[in-house]
Amino acid sequence: MKIKVGIVDDHQLFLRSLSLMLNSSRNYKVVIEATNGQHLKDKIYAIPELPDIMLIDVSMPVMDGQSTAAWMNRDFPSIKLVALSMNDKDIFVINMIKAGCCAYLLKDISPKDFETALDDVSTKGFHNSDVCNARRLMKYEEGVVKLTENEKKFLQYACTDMTYKEIANLMFLSERTIDGYRASIFQKLNVETRVGMAMEAVRRELVRI
Amino acid sequence: MKIKVGIVDDHQLFLRSLSLMLNSSRNYKVVIEATNGQHLKDKIYAIPELPDIMLIDVSMPVMDGQSTAAWMNRDFPSIKLVALSMNDKDIFVINMIKAGCCAYLLKDISPKDFETALDDVSTKGFHNSDVCNARRLMKYEEGVVKLTENEKKFLQYACTDMTYKEIANLMFLSERTIDGYRASIFQKLNVETRVGMAMEAVRRELVRI
DNA sequence: ATACACAACGAGTTATTTCCCCTTTTTATA
DNA sequence: TATAAAAAGGGGAAATAACTCGTTGTGTAT
Numbered sequence: 256m257k258i259k260v261g262i263v264d265d266h267q268l269f270l271r272s273l274s275l276m277l278n279s280s281r282n283y284k285v286v287i288e289a290t291n292g293q294h295l296k297d298k299i300y301a302i303p304e305l306p307d308i309m310l311i312d313v314s315m316p317v318m319d320g321q322s323t324a325a326w327m328n329r330d331f332p333s334i335k336l337v338a339l340s341m342n343d344k345d346i347f348v349i350n351m352i353k354a355g356c357c358a359y360l361l362k363d364i365s366p367k368d369f370e371t372a373l374d375d376v377s378t379k380g381f382h383n384s385d386v387c388n389a390r391r392l393m394k395y396e397e398g399v400v401k402l403t404e405n406e407k408k409f410l411q412y413a414c415t416d417m418t419y420k421e422i423a424n425l426m427f428l429s430e431r432t433i434d435g436y437r438a439s440i441f442q443k444l445n446v447e448t449r450v451g452m453a454m455e456a457v458r459r460e461l462v463r464i
Numbered sequence: 465m466k467i468k469v470g471i472v473d474d475h476q477l478f479l480r481s482l483s484l485m486l487n488s489s490r491n492y493k494v495v496i497e498a499t500n501g502q503h504l505k506d507k508i509y510a511i512p513e514l515p516d517i518m519l520i521d522v523s524m525p526v527m528d529g530q531s532t533a534a535w536m537n538r539d540f541p542s543i544k545l546v547a548l549s550m551n552d553k554d555i556f557v558i559n560m561i562k563a564g565c566c567a568y569l570l571k572d573i574s575p576k577d578f579e580t581a582l583d584d585v586s587t588k589g590f591h592n593s594d595v596c597n598a599r600r601l602m603k604y605e606e607g608v609v610k611l612t613e614n615e616k617k618f619l620q621y622a623c624t625d626m627t628y629k630e631i632a633n634l635m636f637l638s639e640r641t642i643d644g645y646r647a648s649i650f651q652k653l654n655v656e657t658r659v660g661m662a663m664e665a666v667r668r669e670l671v672r673i
Numbered sequence: 674a675t676a677c678a679c680a681a682c683g684a685g686t687t688a689t690t691t692c693c694c695c696t697t698t699t700t701a702t703a
Numbered sequence: 704t705a706t707a708a709a710a711a712g713g714g715g716a717a718a719t720a721a722c723t724c725g726t727t728g729t730g731t732a733t
Contacts, residue, residue, distance in 0.1 A: 266550060266571035268578055272481035279484065290572070341475060341550075362475035363499070369477055403680080416660030418719065431682050434721080439679095441721090448689085449720070451625030453659050457666055457673060464667055612710080627689065640712050647692080648709095657719085658690070 258377050261287040261306035263295050263323060264339065265315040269362075273310075276366065283373070292318025292326065299331075306334055308376055311356070313340035313347050321350045328355030335376050343386045345395040346460070352392075358382040400443045402461070409436040414453040414462045467586050470496040470515035472504050472532060473548065474524040478571075482519075485575065492582070501527025501535065508540075515543055517585055520565070522549035522556050530559045537564030544585050552595045554604040555669070561601075567591040609652045611670070618645040623662040623671045 260283050264270040270288055277283040286306050289295035292315065299305070309327055313320035324336050338351035338359040348359050358376050360369065361384070375382035402410065405426075412422040423433045441447065444455045456462045469492050473479040479497055486492040495515050498504035501524065508514070518536055522529035533545050547560035547568040557568050567585050569578065570593070584591035611619065614635075621631040632642045650656065653664045665671045 266478075267574045268482065268571050269475075269478050271575045272485040273477065275485050275488065276481040279488075362477050365476045366480045405680080414659065414663055416655050416657050416663075418657070420719080429682055431684090432680080435679095435681070437721080446625050447721085448625050448627070450623065450658050450662050453662055454623055454625075454666075454673070457663075464663070614710080629689085638712055640714090641710080643691080644711070646690085650691090656691085 257284040258282055258308060258373065259284055259286045259304060259306045260373070261285070261289075261295075261299075261309040261334075263289045263292060263310065263315065263320075264312040265290050266312070280370070282370070291315040292320075292323030295323060296326070305331065308335045308337055308373060310337050310339045311351075313338055313342060313351060321354050324351055324354035324356055335380065337373070337376055337382075345392060348386050349392055349396065352387070358384065359387050360384060361386060400459070400461075402440065402443065406436045406440055407461070409433060410440060410452070410456055411462050413437070413440075413449060414456055414464075466493040467491055467517060467582065468493050468495045468513060468515045469582070470494070470498075470504075470508075470518040470543075472498045472501065472519065472524065472529075473521040474499050475521070489579070491579070500524040501529075501532030504532060505535070514540065517544045517546055517582060519546050519548045520560075522547055522551060522560060530563050533560055533563035533565055544589065546582070546585055546591075554601060557595050558601055558605065561596070567593065568595050569593060570595060609668070609670075611649065611652065615645045615649055616670070618642060619649060619661070619665055620671050622646070622649075622658060623665055623673075 260277055262270055262274055262285060264273075267290060270290065274285045274288055277285050286304055287295070287298060287302050289298055294317070296318075309331075311320050311324050311327070315323070320338060320340070324338065327334060327336055336354075336356040338348075338356040339362060340347060340351075340359070341362045343361055351359055358372055358381060360372055360382075364372070372382040372384065405428075408426065409422065412425060413419075417425070419433050419437070420430060423430045426433070437449070437452075440452055444452055444459075446452045446455050453462075457464060469486055471479055471483055471494060473482075476499060479499065483494045483497055486494050495513055496504070496507060496511050498507055503526070505527075518540075520529050520533050520536070524532070529547060529549070533547065536543060536545055545563075545565040547557075547565040548571060549556060549560075549568070550571045552570055560568055567581055567590060569581055569591075573581070581591040581593065614637075617635065618631065621634060622628075626634070628642050628646070629639055632639045635642070646658070646661075649661055653661055653668075655661045655664050662671075666673060
């Protein structure tokens with residue numbers, strides 16, 4: 256009995272060739288292909304047999320991997336979700352695991368290891384690769400600074416050409432309050448200047464650039 | 465007569481499945497596969513027949529697409545180079561074209577368009593996709609700010625927690641000279657504060673973060 | 674009830690940044 | 704080679720950022 260697989264990936268060339276590869280193997284059969292989450296939603300109710308395993312790309316247009324996985328997990332809890340990405344950043348791994356994926360595979364994986372991983376998911380229900388190291392992910396979560404809503408808003412403005420006075424006016428707060436946010440964020444990010452704060456915010460992806 | 469193709473891509477899963485796809489078609493034959501430029505260099509002298517077209521991924525570890533393309537262009541000028549990337553940023557396109565690629569394809573291309581592009585390269589010697597719009601690329605090049613060597617070095621330091629005084633000491637220059645760089649970059653980037661400069665530098669990828 | 678954390682606000686001081694006015698030296702090029 | 708443009712350096716003043724003291728009110732955990 257072949258394992259039924261679904262694939263969602265915006266890179267059509269990859270999608271089609273991976274599908275071809277899986278179909279040409281003895282153990283797998285691709286039952287659904289989509290180029291993004293919305294596309295998958297539109298198709299999945301019309302196919303004759305549901306997949307056992309759904310391969311989900313992390314970065315996709317229209318509807319990204321996280322939303323897609325979360326939706327699949329809710330509406331099709333029996334389908335095993337596997338994240339497939341070229342990005343090994345902790346935040347992506349955490350988001351996909353939280354969204355219900357039972358494995359996170361990198362695209363530079365060898366076809367052999369790939370099949371091993373899929374077999375693991377199929378038999379054990381999960382597959383632990385190096386990127387899923389629980390200890391490291393926990394440590395990452397600890398390291399995430401917690402900012403209040405106003406601090407976040409202020410930080411966004413602080414990463415622009417505006418002066419603090421202008422930011423205070425924009426937020427309808429006094430310069431003192433603004434200065435309090437600044438001091439608080441300085442401590443949390445362990446920096447000593449506004450530029451340092453801005454760059455650290457970029458590094459930690461706390462601001463939209 | 466089949467068109468001989470080579471592939472360099474660090475995503476093994478993509479590399480192997482694309483290879484499988486091309487080999488299973490009537491018109492193409494994959495004669496060399498590598499996971500990065502250095503790997504390609506190590507292998508290419510040992511294969512019986514050279515490719516007609518070399519597909520080169522843009523972002524790879526060890527030796528990236530640009531260096532790989534430049535090297536191929538110098539040592540194997542008769543092989544047609546095709547950039548293959550998921551990134552459509554102008555700077556990547558420009559770099560790969562300058563390095564000698566005669567086409568720049570995105571990985572979200574459909575297998576059909578992909579074959580059309582390869583046929584174009586094989587018969588016409590090039591393929592123009594939307595990302596290669598000459599007018600837009602020229603406009604991009606015009607918009608690139610030109611910084612002097614010292615300005616670049618200063619900008620890198622200016623995007624840290626250091627004060628200008630510290631930067632001046634580090635660069636063995638007076639604070640006045642540093643201030644001259646600052647004023648010059650402010651004008652070129654059209655900003656009014658140090659944070660604005662830093663964020664604009666990030667946006668234009670003028671600094672390593 | 675009472676401590677506790679924290680968001681919000683305030684005055685005053687120091688440090689840094691930004692801008693204005695310059696001169697001298699080096700580099701490019703007509 | 705003359706001339707212009709760019710790089711490097713300088714003093715001082717105004718604006719902005721950063722720090723050090725506070726006070727008040729609000730929610731919340733004990």
